[in-house]
Amino acid sequence: MLEADGLRRHFGGVKAVDGVSFTVAEKEIVGVIGPNGSGKSTLMSLLMGNNKVDSGSVGFAGQDVTRTPPHRRVHLGMARTFQETRLFTSIGATANVTLAATETSRGADVDRLAADCLAFVGLHGVGDAAVADLTHLQQRLLMIALALASRPKLVLLDEPAVGTAGDELSHMIEVIRRIPTERDCSVLLIDHNMRLVMDVCQRLVVLDFGQVIACGAPAEVRDDPRVVEAYFGTESA
Ligand SMILES: Nc1ncnc2c1ncn2[C@@H]1O[C@H](COP(=O)(O)OP(=O)(O)O)[C@@H](O)[C@H]1O
Ligand SMILES: [Mg+2]
Helix, strand or coil, X not given: CEEEEEEEEEECCEEEEEEEEEEECCCCEEEEECCCCCCHHHHHHHHHCCCCCCEEEEEECCEECCCCCHHHHHHHCEEECCCCCCCCCCCEHHHHHHHHHHHHCCCCCHHHHHHHHHHHHCCHHHCCCEHHHCCHHHHHHHHHXXXXXXXXXXXXXXXXXXXXXXXXXXXXXXXXXXXXXXHCCEEEEECCCHHHHHHHCCEEEEEECCEEEEEXXXXXXXXXXXXXXXXXHHHHC
């Protein structure tokens, strides 16, 4: 579904993404983890086209999309959420999703699609509440509903669970887990919360200083000495 090959993006002397390759299969959930500043968000922007690659390529559904602009990648079936909450605050919650559906899913019954995406993340009761009146978790879920409104085949989630814990985190985990089976969509989950990625992902890619230092099944990766040093070393520092 997704093929990242040798992706590189430097900012001056900072090697934000420095030769990253990995794949995401159909309906697979792959996690990208790594300490703060390891290049996760930059990688996502390269995959989605919000940022230009210095070198390397992005393949999606068998097509080279390296130079395809973001809105065209959306039409091909890619969607993303952002690490920071990005919603239209001047319109209500449901209107946010309807607007996203209108822009990205031409020909669809947008009201129905919006209601379906809201229900999927557990926000059916939210109606046209103002975005500002939603809880933090509801805002994070609304961003996922927005991404799903384009009926993607791959969704990239940048720290969807940031700021959640306990039951809220469990709800987020449950929603992400259902995406492949119920939305027929692969997931690339970027996070820095080890519990989330261990619970949800079939495979993990670990970044440190813009490079892949480990890749594989969650249990293998967790026990990899380089990961323990790079990831947990930094976490506890
Ligand atoms: N637009 C930018 N200009 C300059 N440096 C950037 C830019 N975006 C990211 N960086 C730098 O690239 C590195 C990786 O950042 P980022 O991708 O946000 O990491 P992560 O998401 O893993 O925390 C950091 O050192 C960050 O300061
Ligand atoms: Mg980030």
